[in-house]
Amino acid sequence: MMRRRTTLLASCTALALALGATACGGGPVAAGGGGKSLSGQTITVAGVWSGSEQKNFQKVLDAFTAKTGAKTQFVSTGDNVSTVVGSKIEGGNAPDVVMVPQVGVLQQFAKEGWLKPLSKTTEQSVDTNYASVWKKYGSVGDTLYGLYFKAAHKSTVWYSPDALAQAGVKPPTTYDAMLKAGHTVSDSGLAAFSVAGQDGWTLTDWFENIYLSQAGPEKYDALAAHQLKWTDPTVVEALTTLGKLFKDKQLMAGGQNGALNTDFPGSVEKVFGPKPEAGMVYEGDFVAGVAKDQFGKKIGQDANFFPFPAVDGGKAPVVSGGDAAVVLKDGKNQKAAMTFLEYLATPEAAAVWAGAGGFLSPNKKLDLASYSDDIARETAKSLVAAGDSVRFDMSDQAPAAFGGTKGAGEWKILQDFLRDPSDPKATAAELEKAAAKAYQG
Template sequence: MRVRHTLPAAVAVAGLAMTATACGGGSSDSGSSAAKGGQSLKGHTVTVAGVWTGEEQASFKKVLQGFTDATGAKTDFVSTGDNVSTVIGTKIAGGDAPDVVMVPQVGVVQQFASSGWLQPLSSAVDAEVTQNYAPVWKNYGTVKGQLYALYFKASDKSTVWYSPTAFANAGVTPPTTYAQMMTDAKTISDSGLAAFSVGGQDGWPLTDWFENIYLSQAGPGNYDKLAQHQIKWTDPTVVKALTTLGDFFKQDDLIAGGRKGALATDFPTSVEQVFGDSPKAGMTYEGDFVSGNVQSLHKKVGTDAKFFPFPAVDGGQPPVVGGGDAAVVLNKGKDKAAGMALVKYLASPQAAAIWAKAGGFISPNKAVPLTDYTDPTLRETAKSIVDAGNGVRFDMSDQAPAAFGGTAGTGEWKILQDFLRDPSNPAKTAQTLESAAAKAYQG
């Protein structure tokens, strides 16, 4: 599942705790001409599966049309919903595997590779990544020394979006500490508008809340260990972060509709409740991709909607939690060569420029000109994510096995939804998380 305007200095990476850090070239250079124009793939059809819906899907289809214009190949996009691994596994078993999958979790890339489902990316794609991406993004797509995934879309999940009108009415300004943010939240609530809209119906925003608190409060070293289950979820640092998050969840008056309302609010609605025509809250926390949802509401980012970096917790460093969506080629697809050509195209700055101009997108590709971002806010964010280089900590739940960190209705998503429903016992929630994590990592 999922960058910011003014990023704080990125946390230095002591080790990104990826499965592997080396990369290897693929077995074929299929697709080396994909971005060169012509009709070299006329008559081919590439089936692409991904989680995107709404504005994101519409924007990605513009990118796919760019591929068609460049190569002559047609494309067919299939939405998987959030349960990517389950849906793709079913399609492979049924002999209906797509050619390319846009995978939103590092853990799922690793799972697919370990299951033998993936085609190594070609040496042409490898060369593009080596030249135009920070090493961290190549590491994210590498499993046991082999490059399998191309990170096309990046995100910064350390941004808090707010209504300038709501802040002005309450007499508050963007905070620089978590404690001040909670104080301001109370002030906004006292002014007659709930402080936050929380997309609790979708479990993944809740994992992002936890991860930002944990990274800042417990530090990057513990973050890396927990991401790889090298420390247990019952560790005191986890209980402390859950306690901090639970103290917020307990305050029903700070949340639009209270906890019950949050559990019935999906991510797009959480944005609409702040920036729609009938606002119910002054802030919503999520990644830079909120800007696309704001624009779909016909509101202007930078005027009607602004954000501040997720603030430092308990004297720690401001967190920099990143995410991204990676393209992989399935070896059971019907047209692997055309699929590889699409991934080669996605590695080009031309492909990224299409979505950059549409909004709601940033690329980790440093060859994408900043002028391609028509939104000045996203232009600054894109520069920050590229400048951060190896300093981004990847979304923790996206690094976990899908059964724990990436599946609706189970694992971390479901457990944190239950915690939102009843935040009274952080230690018990930590134990439940540990039980689910231990099972998933053993599997």
């Protein structure tokens, strides 16, 4: 039945694209033009995506071409978006649109004077179709520069149903219950968690989920803006909570040394690979793509998730990340670029990638039936239902020197904490020292 529903949806989407409608039976879409209105024009879109993500985004570009006649060209920037885009601007070869993966980078681009404010049509779509928090993260001051097209749900704990069933435990709803369940899993023969400590960004995500639930959204916002110092007692408390996991050798596959030598793909492999070493791995919804594409797991059967559990009586957190589309002032085809963003703001555009998989949209007008599987529908529903309580990845809001540099700042300090979690106060002091320097710079 699911396969037939997907086929019907795909047929409906194709018909909608041909007719310039949002969906079968839907009304016309003003955003994105119509009637091949951009024939003969070309836009260049730059972004970090490669592999399956680039392939699926190309389907969105192709749908835009079918709708408007505009040709598109995608340029992969690699991870260092700001350096690549800056060099292209200096060389007189600026892309028209950039998919920016971090709030901090979007703010940097705006302050450099590289960005065009988005059109009134796009802004109206954002006001109507998105929770207001997404407009906040796409704006600098009162000006909207970025449209969040693709989102990540970073409050999901993925597990092997067989491992939990063998241990006789069910998905927990509190952090302490999760650690208790982890001990039961460990007693049954597997480590509880696979932790990707070789990648510092995964450790920031652990901290952010704990901090948001334990300290609350107002403190989270203040810390993200460095209006609250990292030496604040709430930070020490969150590090202490995280340390319960890090110092318990029974809970982590390979212990601390094993975690520090495991990267993100390796952490997924230790749960869903041919030789499982752990029952659970925490990370965002993109774990499903690795489990499915690399290890052939059926999502919802061989791999499933539960929401990151509430900490110390707080609310269950919803931490997100995402990619925002921006228009560069130095691009050669700004009119077509603006029309492209108007298209990306529609449910029609989001439905193209949702049907292909590996995608979540913050657009609340996107029909959940557009997603290709039940797990994607569940994570998307959770993201949209969180509304304005969603908080963007804190490290992605920080200057890159603190929140986004391998071997430095928050990444390195949390790796050091994983290696030795005995002194949360000292770790908090190191975090504050690094943050003060980066934010001042």
